[in-house]
Amino acid sequence: MHTNLLIIGAGPAGYTAAIYAARAGVTPTLLEGMQPGGQLTTTTEIENFPGFPDGIDGTELTDRMRAQAERFGVSILPRAVVNSHLDERPLRVSLDDGTDMTADTMVIATGASAKYLGLPDEKKYAGMGVSACATCDGFFYRKKTVAVVGGGDTACEEADYLAGLAAKVYLIVRKPFLRASEIMQRRVMENPKIEVLFETNTEGLYGENGVEGAHVVHRRGEADERHYDLPIDGFFLAIGHTPNSAPFAQWLETDETGYILTEGASPRTNIPGVYAAGDVADPHYRQAICAAASGCKAGIEAKQYLVEHNLL
Numbered sequence: 001m002h003t004n005l006l007i008i009g010a011g012p013a014g015y016t017a018a019i020y021a022a023r024a025g026v027t028p029t030l031l032e033g034m035q036p037g038g039q040l041t042t043t044t045e046i047e048n049f050p051g052f053p054d055g056i057d058g059t060e061l062t063d064r065m066r067a068q069a070e071r072f073g074v075s076i077l078p079r080a081v082v083n084s085h086l087d088e089r090p091l092r093v094s095l096d097d098g099t100d101m102t103a104d105t106m107v108i109a110t111g112a113s114a115k116y117l118g119l120p121d122e123k124k125y126a127g128m129g130v131s132a133c134a135t136c137d138g139f140f141y142r143k144k145t146v147a148v149v150g151g152g153d154t155a156c157e158e159a160d161y162l163a164g165l166a167a168k169v170y171l172i173v174r175k176p177f178l179r180a181s182e183i184m185q186r187r188v189m190e191n192p193k194i195e196v197l198f199e200t201n202t203e204g205l206y207g208e209n210g211v212e213g214a215h216v217v218h219r220r221g222e223a224d225e226r227h228y229d230l231p232i233d234g235f236f237l238a239i240g241h242t243p244n245s246a247p248f249a250q251w252l253e254t255d256e257t258g259y260i261l262t263e264g265a266s267p268r269t270n271i272p273g274v275y276a277a278g279d280v281a282d283p284h285y286r287q288a289i290c291a292a293a294s295g296c297k298a299g300i301e302a303k304q305y306l307v308e309h310n311l312l
């Protein structure tokens with residue numbers, strides 16, 4: 001199958017690229033990937049996306065973007081890219097169903113995925129008390145005790161959300177301070193259900209048929225280092241993300257973490273006709289509105305590329 005514009009990823013970057021390109025006369029194909037809607041579907045209420053003064057649910061926002069893309073004729077397929085051949089013209093990708101697709105231009109908007117601590121117990125208890133998505137799994141911990149790991153905005157947001165369901169939330173922070181924005185810090189510190197455990201690291205989890213607690217250490221490596229067990233029913237990771245650039249990394253310039261490098265403020269990669277938009281190319285801002293903006297630029301650039309190369 002061939003398309004003039006292949007958009008990979010169904011978050012705000014991918015949908016915005018699709019909407020702009022489709023309204024400009026291109027007929028894009030968008031691949032939804034493993035997590036249609038992207039990270040917005042794993043967040044709670046979105047209060048900082050302009051145009052929604054009362055906030056909007058993350059899944060509803062992406063559903064609306066999807067409907068908007070479909071309205072302009074974007075073809076949306078439930079497929080993920082497993083490998084790419086960006087040295088060929090047309091560009092070629094291999095999909096998770098074993099087929100290949102070719103494209104004249106491409107927008108990579110594959111986002112980023114949650115990181116884990118790397119403890120063997122995270123795998124042992126996967127789906128049995130360990131989660132990286134409070135919105136997806138918080139429901140199972142109503143009136144229970146949970147811990148969230150991390151000190152950034154994601155961790156604070158997850159702790160705040162879980163506090164609405166659980167009886168008690170511990171926020172396990174490795175530093176003596178939170179890195180989150182002031183408003184989120186305040187929300188966490190003022191919530192009576194949340195207890196912040198500063199200078200604390202997790203060393204393992206325990207439990208018979210699921211998580212019953214975490215082995216933690218306070219002030220590791222210091223003279224007053226203290227090991228203890230924290231009884232919890234759920235363990236939520238919120239320690240940052242890894243960009244989903246692996247299927248393309250062989251061809252594209254990336255930073256040491258794998259974020260795709262683009263030319264200045266544009267979404268242009270080192271390969272002409274290949275653009276990167278959203279969190280896969282943004283280690284810094286990582287906001288839905290920023291992803292949408294870079295998707296807009298990528299949609300406009302892709303259209304220009306097709307016109308300049310007589311491919312439309």
Ligand code: NDP
Nearest residue numbers: 117150151152153154155174175179238239240284285286
């Ligand atoms: P951040 O990188 O900002 O924070 C990661 C947190 O996890 C830090 O506190 C870090 O600790 C901790 N951490 C990392 N690795 C480990 C580890 N191995 N063990 C223990 N703790 C660890 O990631 P976020 O996902 O929170 O945020 C990413 C970006 O997205 C930020 O720019 C943030 O502002 C933005 N964001 C904005 C939101 C909003 O405005 N509504 C919501 C969510 C995210 P340390 O500080 O010690 O490095």
